Amino acid sequence: MEARYEPRRLEAKWQQIWEETRLFDAAEDPDRPKYYVLEMFPYPSGRIHMGHVRNYTIGDVVARYKWMRGNNVLHPMGWDAFGLPAENAAQKAGIHPARWTYDNIDYMRGQLKALGYSYDWRRELATCDPDYYRWEQLVFLEMFRQGLAYKKMSPVNWCPQCRTVLANEQVEDGACWRCDSEVVLKELEQWFFKITDYAEELLGDLDRLEHWPERVITMQRNWIGKSFGAHIHFPVQGEAEPLTVFTTRQDTLLGATFMSLAPEHPRALALARGTPQEAEVRRFVEHWGAVNKSRGALEDVTKEGVFTGRYCVNPVTGWDLPIFIANFVLMGYGTGAVMAVPAHDQRDFEFAQKYGQRITVVIQPPGEELGADILTQAYEDEGVLVNSGPFSGQESAPAREAIAAYLAEKNLGAPAVQYRLRDWGISRQRYWGAPIPIIYCEACGAVPVPEADLPVVLPLDVEIRQVGASPLAELESFWRTTCPACGGPGRREVDTMDTFVESSWYFLRFACPDYAQGILDPARVNYWSPVDQYIGGIEHAVLHLLYARFFTKVLRDLGHVNLAEPFARLLTQGMVLKDGAKMAKSKGNVVDPSDMIQTYGADTTRLFLLFAAPPERDLEWSDQGVAGAHRFLHRVWSLTHTILPDIQNVPAYEGIGTDFSPGLWEFRHKVHQTIKKVTEDIEGDFHFNTAIAAAMELVNAFYQTLEALPREELTFRVWREAIEVLVKLLNPMVPHIAEELWQILGNDTSLQLQTWPAAQPEALMESAFTLVVQVDGKLRGKIVVPVSATDEELKTWALNDPSVQKWLKGEPRRVILAKRKLVNIVT
């Protein structure tokens, strides 16, 4: 009597066994190669969504596979637990952020356990736990000591109505997302991490990340934005101090006809002082200086400017260049001043036309003759220099070198490198985050909290009421303290750290989450790191993955880890879509993983997510596809029970099958081909979809074989071998049913402890193959031939095949044999 496949009962059973036997606890072991697989940890938002399930299932397959391959696997899970939604929930529902967060963690942990993931739960950590962020505070202090953490004035998004700073994500079309009032830029003192110190290494090491997706590398490269060019000093008439610009096109220097400054340029107002333009300049600067330039709203804004009444001098041509303030010049890039070359920069061209400025062509495209009078737009490509004195006739690239050298020699400038990357502002005027461990003192300034006083614990006895603002500033018991340096009155920093700080190093802490003597336990972190395989969404391509790389290098330089790059391999999995759109509550297309587990079980849910698309591609959810996955598991279940009486008391076949009937040999051949295929698909680029397809083919072949093969002991022994192979191959993907079937087959140790099957070379060998015959590249016939045939025999048989002969027109001109697989006859 066949037992029913009851996923819920059987999954609960195995989850309990794995937990009770501590099967997935990881420990350092010098005798086995370590393998650290990690999925990006979740924010405890309330419930696991299908995107999480996809992410963690991919990681779990990798972990369980590597395990069976003999690796010492580390596979941890934790919670990125600080963040704004907790505060919002607190205001809305009156629950304390800590309570809300920990309740969510408890619930979501249960959901993850119901999916049967192979985590070492002893290592679970939550970043809002003082035992975690105390070490983060220590990292901050060490960075502060090295000058890598510093404070400076910086513009932030400020809502005057709510009287709080807003994150970029909370500004919608320049207005506060809550009260819809206009957001202004406000200068505030903010803490920064000096990521720009690492710009060069972060850029250079991208070349070493061979197993990262190309697009992530490209995105990071663009984000860092390294440009080669020159600084050029333009003397200002009547002033000692020149204006310095950065340009990548110093080859166009002799075509510079005016100068543009950013509205926020420190000398903008000073230059206009005393000129007739002063009032107009002041109005312009006030207007445009207040507009937030960091966001997209400026795209459609027309180019505007105002003349300052002052001139500077083109250091090579000696021309007087009027100095403008222009709304399109960015203070945050380069020097905030640009030389305007209207003939060769579209922005400058438009500006020059509007304000009647001179246009001089200094670059000629090949085979064309440009003139200032006929230009309808700027020519921005490279070419040959003209009207450029001694540099005329040179190509752009060598001219850039020559002009930079000339400038350096005359002390008029120097070659320069410019990065787009800016320092990382980490101050958040928020409550639910890690406190920044600094005390302000009238006498001593910003003083680090002594290491012995860590952690600076985030107080829980606060009332969350004011919209969005941190309550820490109002909590005197928190901020009132004494200066650690002089003992005088002190005031704690009330800002908290950006939550991206926590996720910048959690993967290292997983190696030693219980370590109480410091940030990282050197022995353990150096054993486990780097993460061999990191898996997560593409949305973190720049921010998290760049910060994590930065932090790893900082921690290396601080002596905590012996590592330059944290993630050896990166897999960015695609989104889970339903009806063509990302699952979202607002769209009403959410499928709840817990419902799927209830209806079909964790194994079916996992199997569908692995089978429906390759991991890096978006996946379209299909209820019918899930049913199909379930049907396959049923087939495997029934197959095992069908053959069970026959194979119960026979050992698995172990020979090389030379004395087999053709049918039996063919079946065993399929078994070993499947081993090869599944192994290669997983090893290659995690092509689980085709690995599962191969397993399905094996099951189909198995069913066909049940009737076809003679019912004798040899058959049963091969069946036994085949079913054991099948169950092992399926284990990483659908571990519960695999374990259950393994037990039903009479084994009493966990399937997870078995070694991965190896394809037997003898069983992979072919005695015959299908020769494809083409005539003039068109398929005309197929012949089954023995592998022992010679090349000449293959050609002869192809030519003599009846279905081929009718296409031949006399003597063929050529006969091509390709890879002993295909013959093409050219007539």
Next chain:
RNA sequence: GCCUGGGUGGCGGAACGGGUAGACGCAAGGGACUUAAAAUCCCUCGGGGGUUACCCCCGUGCCGGUUCGAGUCCGGCCCCAGGCACCA
């Protein structure tokens, strides 16, 4: 505008360095079993055509090229998704 991906049946997707296009699954149609349904099993399943146990023509976004042979390589376009974007 720039940078990544990607365009293959009704659908999700296969096809290792150029060599049988459509594996595997879903949906659909037909059949078996059943009093009936569900479940299960079997067959068909890119389009068109024919002399229909077989065979032919067309077919991987579009146009051209290389090659005995192109989904795959080269050149030129078109469309979709994502990222960056007044970066001098």
